[in-house]
Amino acid sequence: MSPDDFTASHWYAIGRFADFPEGLSRPLRLLSQDIVAVRQGKDVKVTRADGRPCMVQARYGHVWTTLMDKPRALYDMPEFLEEGRRLVTAGAIGVLCSGLRAVENFLDMAHFPFVHTGILGIEEHPEVEKYDVSMDAERDEIWATKCCFFQPMAAATATGGQITEYKYRVPHPYSTILYKTCPIREGAWDLIGLFIQPTEEDACIAHSFVLVFDESNSDTSLLHFQQNIFLQDRMILENQVPRKLPIDPRWEMPTRADASSIAYRRWLKANGVVWGTAKLAEAA
Amino acid sequence: MKLYDYVLSGNCYKIRLFMAFLDLDYEKVGVDFYPGREHKSDSFLAINPLGQLPVLEDNGVVIRDAQAILVYLANRHDPSGQWWPQADHAQFAQVVQWLAFADSITGTSSAARLHDMLGYDLDIVAARAGAHRLFRILDSHLSQQEFEGHHWIAGPSPTIADIACFPYTALAGDGGIDTFYYPAIQRWIHRLTRLPRYHNMPGINVFA
Numbered sequence: 501m502s503p504d505d506f507t508a509s510h511w512y513a514i515g516r517f518a519d520f521p522e523g524l525s526r527p528l529r530l531l532s533q534d535i536v537a538v539r540q541g542k543d544v545k546v547t548r549a550d551g552r553p554c555m556v557q558a559r560y561g562h563v564w565t566t567l568m569d570k571p572r573a574l575y576d577m578p579e580f581l582e583e584g585r586r587l588v589t590a591g592a593i594g595v596l597c598s599g600l601r602a603v604e605n606f607l608d609m610a611h612f613p614f615v616h617t618g619i620l621g622i623e624e625h626p627e628v629e630k631y632d633v634s635m636d637a638e639r640d641e642i643w644a645t646k647c648c649f650f651q652p653m654a655a656a657t658a659t660g661g662q663i664t665e666y667k668y669r670v671p672h673p674y675s676t677i678l679y680k681t682c683p684i685r686e687g688a689w690d691l692i693g694l695f696i697q698p699t700e701e702d703a704c705i706a707h708s709f710v711l712v713f714d715e716s717n718s719d720t721s722l723l724h725f726q727q728n729i730f731l732q733d734r735m736i737l738e739n740q741v742p743r744k745l746p747i748d749p750r751w752e753m754p755t756r757a758d759a760s761s762i763a764y765r766r767w768l769k770a771n772g773v774v775w776g777t778a779k780l781a782e783a784a
Numbered sequence: 785m786k787l788y789d790y791v792l793s794g795n796c797y798k799i800r801l802f803m804a805f806l807d808l809d810y811e812k813v814g815v816d817f818y819p820g821r822e823h824k825s826d827s828f829l830a831i832n833p834l835g836q837l838p839v840l841e842d843n844g845v846v847i848r849d850a851q852a853i854l855v856y857l858a859n860r861h862d863p864s865g866q867w868w869p870q871a872d873h874a875q876f877a878q879v880v881q882w883l884a885f886a887d888s889i890t891g892t893s894s895a896a897r898l899h900d901m902l903g904y905d906l907d908i909v910a911a912r913a914g915a916h917r918l919f920r921i922l923d924s925h926l927s928q929q930e931f932e933g934h935h936w937i938a939g940p941s942p943t944i945a946d947i948a949c950f951p952y953t954a955l956a957g958d959g960g961i962d963t964f965y966y967p968a969i970q971r972w973i974h975r976l977t978r979l980p981r982y983h984n985m986p987g988i989n990v991f992a
Contacts, residue, residue: 519819591819594900705903720814724791731792731986
């Protein structure tokens, strides 16, 4: 199945610049299509299987490409221009599920005490307090705000349990960014984000980053923290059935804690997203 | 003691797990194995010319190879002798044999995991088939042990052979290898995860 227009119209991260060694052609998959990326000096060139070139841009520590000739603009993250932040990119991790599933899981706080036990939650504090979900109509993106959760070790810099406030942003069907209260700088937010490269409808590669104010941890310890969390998620993601994301409201019974997931599924549906979603008929 | 460590490495995990079982304090030195390939950097190759993790440093002694580190820790820090039993010659040989077997599990099951998870370019069909061949042997051995009233790879109590074989067997699912069909392996994983001071690694299903 070829991707619907909305899915096809976006830019997708395919790796970090360092992942493309000079002169080495790397065959990649994007939206069920073969593409080839090769570094030529300061540029990465991407071509389709038939040899036609794809547009490429370098942003947010990653190389992005698109299969469209007139793609939507890639969303802005002004925080990348702020002084004093550190960027750690955590590499590309393959996951056997729809990238939409990976985004949805990222938005979900209810799994923290059970999947990230002792780090992002503890079983004694499983409650998800009411939070706000809104659509930014002008930028066509979703925001979940005032998300508060008890976390024993919210970040690599954290030294004890605390109520952490979160905001989630979904500016792209396959990108999501978490804004988390910075433990060492009042009023500032640390960013953690996922740039998903959907390879197939039910398989993806997750590129991720951490953009934080942090003076005490090495890049490697931030990396290990991030990768450990993501691998805890990976096992859960690979065991979800079906692998594609169900967006028919008749399929599942959501709770109040799922408000951001409901908004995400509605937003996908309103934009005509079909590729990567499960049809009710597949449930049987 | 200083352990050069990568959080997603099953071979590093087996050392962290054994340190926990022996209740030992140590310092972790994080290595950016992926995506940074720091284990292939000049500074790390000076520590281990093989460019592999883990590496243990203790009082000026530098030990590479996960199985060698297990042997060292057991010899030096387990006065009970339970983990590295040497009194019984046959059992001693069994432990050594299964330590070598653990390396083969790394060569197959861990390779499949690197392919599926981190995009390594290798023969995934051969890696998975090789892992299944080893898991059939391990499953049949463990079930034979159960018939003899033993719950562990080499005798009545856990040894470093169990620690050595555990991570990449329990993490096989990460590489698309289903261990559901190896019931004795499943029971052994369950028992190991219930040992005192056990701590988990992402990818291992402790609810199995």
